[in-house]
Amino acid sequence: MQAATFLALRPQGLYCEAGDFYIDPLRSVPRALITHGHSDHARAGHDKVLATRDTLAVMALRYGAEFAHEAQVVEYGEELRIGDVAVSLHPAGHVLGSAQILIRGPGARTVVSGDYKREPDPTCAPFELIACDTFVSEATFGLPVFRHSNAAGEIEKLLASLRLFPERAHLVGAYTFGKAQRLIALLRQKGYDRPVFLHGALEKLTDYYVRRGIALGDIRKAAGAGDLAGEIVLCPPTAVSDIWSRKFADPVTSFASGWMRVRARARQSGIELPLVISDHADWDALCTTISETGCSKLLVTHGEADALVHCFKNRGIDAEPLHMLGYGEDEAPEET
Amino acid sequence: MNRFASLLDRLQHEPSRLAKLRLMTDYFRTTADPDRGYGLAALTGALSFKYAKPGLVKALIVSRIDPVLFELSYDYVGDLSETVALLWPVEASARGADHPASLTEVVRRLAESGKIDLPRVLAELLDGLDETGRWALLKLITGAMRIGASARLAKQALADLGGKSANDIEDIWHGLKPPYLDLFAWLEGREPRPVTNDPAPFSPAMLAHAITEEELAELNPHDFRAEWKWDGIRVQAAVGERRSGDKIIRLFSRTGEDISGAFPDLVAMFAELPYRAFSLDGELLIRRDGVVQSFGVLQQRLNRKKVSASLLAEYPAHIRAYDLLSFEGEDLRALPFVERRGRLETFVARAGAARLDLSPQIDFATWDRLAAARRDPASAGAGADATAVEGVMLKRAESIYVPGRPKGLWYKWKRDPFTIDAVLMYAQRGHGKRSSFYSDFTFGLWQGQTERDELVPVGKAYFGFTDEELRRLDRYVRTNTSERYGPVREVAHGKDEGLVLEIAFDGVNRSGRHKSGVAMRFPRINRIRWDKPSREADRLETLEALLKEDERMS
Ligand SMILES: [Zn+2]
Numbered sequence A: 001m002q003a004a005t006f007l008a009l010r011p012q013g014l015y016c017e018a019g020d021f022y023i024d025p026l027r028s029v030p031r032a033l034i035t036h037g038h039s040d041h042a043r044a045g046h047d048k049v050l051a052t053r054d055t056l057a058v059m060a061l062r063y064g065a066e067f068a069h070e071a072q073v074v075e076y077g078e079e080l081r082i083g084d085v086a087v088s089l090h091p092a093g094h095v096l097g098s099a100q101i102l103i104r105g106p107g108a109r110t111v112v113s114g115d116y117k118r119e120p121d122p123t124c125a126p127f128e129l130i131a132c133d134t135f136v137s138e139a140t141f142g143l144p145v146f147r148h149s150n151a152a153g154e155i156e157k158l159l160a161s162l163r164l165f166p167e168r169a170h171l172v173g174a175y176t177f178g179k180a181q182r183l184i185a186l187l188r189q190k191g192y193d194r195p196v197f198l199h200g201a202l203e204k205l206t207d208y209y210v211r212r213g214i215a216l217g218d219i220r221k222a223a224g225a226g227d228l229a230g231e232i233v234l235c236p237p238t239a240v241s242d243i244w245s246r247k248f249a250d251p252v253t254s255f256a257s258g259w260m261r262v263r264a265r266a267r268q269s270g271i272e273l274p275l276v277i278s279d280h281a282d283w284d285a286l287c288t289t290i291s292e293t294g295c296s297k298l299l300v301t302h303g304e305a306d307a308l309v310h311c312f313k314n315r316g317i318d319a320e321p322l323h324m325l326g327y328g329e330d331e332a333p334e335e336t
Numbered sequence B: 001m002n003r004f005a006s007l008l009d010r011l012q013h014e015p016s017r018l019a020k021l022r023l024m025t026d027y028f029r030t031t032a033d034p035d036r037g038y039g040l041a042a043l044t045g046a047l048s049f050k051y052a053k054p055g056l057v058k059a060l061i062v063s064r065i066d067p068v069l070f071e072l073s074y075d076y077v078g079d080l081s082e083t084v085a086l087l088w089p090v091e092a093s094a095r096g097a098d099h100p101a102s103l104t105e106v107v108r109r110l111a112e113s114g115k116i117d118l119p120r121v122l123a124e125l126l127d128g129l130d131e132t133g134r135w136a137l138l139k140l141i142t143g144a145m146r147i148g149a150s151a152r153l154a155k156q157a158l159a160d161l162g163g164k165s166a167n168d169i170e171d172i173w174h175g176l177k178p179p180y181l182d183l184f185a186w187l188e189g190r191e192p193r194p195v196t197n198d199p200a201p202f203s204p205a206m207l208a209h210a211i212t213e214e215e216l217a218e219l220n221p222h223d224f225r226a227e228w229k230w231d232g233i234r235v236q237a238a239v240g241e242r243r244s245g246d247k248i249i250r251l252f253s254r255t256g257e258d259i260s261g262a263f264p265d266l267v268a269m270f271a272e273l274p275y276r277a278f279s280l281d282g283e284l285l286i287r288r289d290g291v292v293q294s295f296g297v298l299q300q301r302l303n304r305k306k307v308s309a310s311l312l313a314e315y316p317a318h319i320r321a322y323d324l325l326s327f328e329g330e331d332l333r334a335l336p337f338v339e340r341r342g343r344l345e346t347f348v349a350r351a352g353a354a355r356l357d358l359s360p361q362i363d364f365a366t367w368d369r370l371a372a373a374r375r376d377p378a379s380a381g382a383g384a385d386a387t388a389v390e391g392v393m394l395k396r397a398e399s400i401y402v403p404g405r406p407k408g409l410w411y412k413w414k415r416d417p418f419t420i421d422a423v424l425m426y427a428q429r430g431h432g433k434r435s436s437f438y439s440d441f442t443f444g445l446w447q448g449q450t451e452r453d454e455l456v457p458v459g460k461a462y463f464g465f466t467d468e469e470l471r472r473l474d475r476y477v478r479t480n481t482s483e484r485y486g487p488v489r490e491v492a493h494g495k496d497e498g499l500v501l502e503i504a505f506d507g508v509n510r511s512g513r514h515k516s517g518v519a520m521r522f523p524r525i526n527r528i529r530w531d532k533p534s535r536e537a538d539r540l541e542t543l544e545a546l547l548k549e550d551e552r553m554s
């Protein structure tokens, strides 16, 4: 007999009837559990929000303290009773504060993983594997062509380019929350000790990381710092090709994203130095994770679902795409 | 291989010429012999080994991964080499990771492998490389290496390495062979300049810039000589003697490719000239009964693989000479054009060969006179040969012969293109940089009775638009697809729907391969007529009329 998934798809988003709550809903709802602070998952305007301390803090930084009527901190591993189900949050390894949501009811366990990765990340807690009957996975990079390189090797590429073009500023596009801070931490791990310069849009969140005790070294504002020849400047992806970028010395344009794996994508956005660094699971990590949970049912929320569904149906798992729209912004190439 | 692969990878993302030069020079400086020599050969297109067909590459990958996953991936990525490089099973490739094959090894193994063992050899090489290495190898072996760096740029990078000029390199280039140990030794000051003793070398060609009427007004007509711009193929004939006394006769394309094999009639003619050594530039044309034929006729000879006696009789090749670069051991390239022209005239006159004549000069004193000649070549001296004229060439009287495309010396002033309004019918994804865009467009014209008009495809265009226009076209194709056939999408077209493209082209030929019976020459998208209803696009008869006019004249 099929175990209960506890989940239904409603226009507002993924809904758990037994607990009467939504997960990462797209529209305002009475009760929302939020997996992490990326804007496509964490939206303002819900009545009550339950999430990790860091996710709530990031939401407050983004939307102001009034982002919801009521916010409740849930610690990793803490067990809540909501309606007829038990709910707990577990690290997803995606960004600071990111969580998988485990829903338990009589005889069945469902994990909604949100966005996740398995690669070590110095800026957040590592992914925790939870056995379950139903696993809900993203598929942002759900094609076997997506195999993220080793992040340290990609950082080495950036440093090699700095050595070859010491008179050019290196402009690296990175998502403002998570990716930018991880890049700085990776640079520091590689022993890069020059200041890293930030576009204004990255300051608030980076400050938050520093306040949370994550060591990022010497960080400065790019504004007013001159042409920054030979320096690394981090900015939001769209700023790389903006007028903003023209004040720098003959910039080398770079972008750190899993999308950079496909060359045509990088060239299409005019990126000279693509860095394949992603905060999402790549194909191998998606497949391994799904297998390791031991699930008998797989629901694929967003991304390239077809290949993953095909693959797991072949392995005898009841796999189904949910075709959820409105997610995936955090790794999406620039909007055109 | 990995070092070369990362150079390629970096080059194809790099738009700046200076940065490309720096990347290449850095590669040549930091890579050891003989690897860098093979890298240079790959960059300049001088590598030779058996190429693998895309089918072979596909077969390799679907025997390793689920074909459904391959198709989904290929559809997403759009480029075969890249899809396969990304999909290649990593467990296997980890085996060779400690000792990745060097480029030299890769070139050697590919050169040694026969047709039968090529799949096995290729698979073993792929196993031993990382993703970038696999991508570069597949690009190399499928002959699809387009990295936006020309051979000329690679030679400039070499020149930068040794503090020389690119022309210094060009001068000896055709006598050198991979892995170019002597060349690098010279550039690094360890050995003297390599001596090339090829008796019939290719001399890098001097090319012209396109010019417009407005730009012309800035120049003084008295400084220039004009000739017809012939619509054939530009060639260079090089003749010399080996020490043994054997005569070497070579016919090169504009880029230095040896095409002698396809033109035994011309080789025989050059062999009989009363000269020991020379090299000349000219236009290869088909001439029947004293009249030069249009490009369409020449193309029928070029299309045949086998050079049969009947082909030679039906399509007699001819050289219309326009420059003499060397004669009996004397290099004439440093002489002014007018002097070389004088020498050429004597050369052709004394040669007395029916298949060789002189490209005549156009008499003009003002730009207006030249413009009139360009409009109507037939009455300005070209006579019946006018069908093979595609504009005029202007050469500065004092210009010495400079390889490459030097500024201010030679100009081409092409005849104005024809234009028609056609309807977009099909689109296909492009290659290389454009592989994730629909960028190859098949367009059609109206045909039939007004009651039952239908669009018939007449040609394909894949350039002429800006990047921004390409993005808009791509979006248009994706949102107006009516049918999908593999990589091709049918785009909705009819009386009341469809996109009109203004197509510019240089001429028309009769064609058995096209359903319409007409083939356009060099079609490109001149304008996208977002505003124009498809029912108002042109009819096939417009093209047919041009064809008849062309045939009447020849
Ligand atoms: Zn996310």
Ligand SMILES: [Zn+2]
Binding pocket: A038, A040, A041, A114, A115, A138, A327, A328, A329, A330
């Ligand atoms: Zn997401």
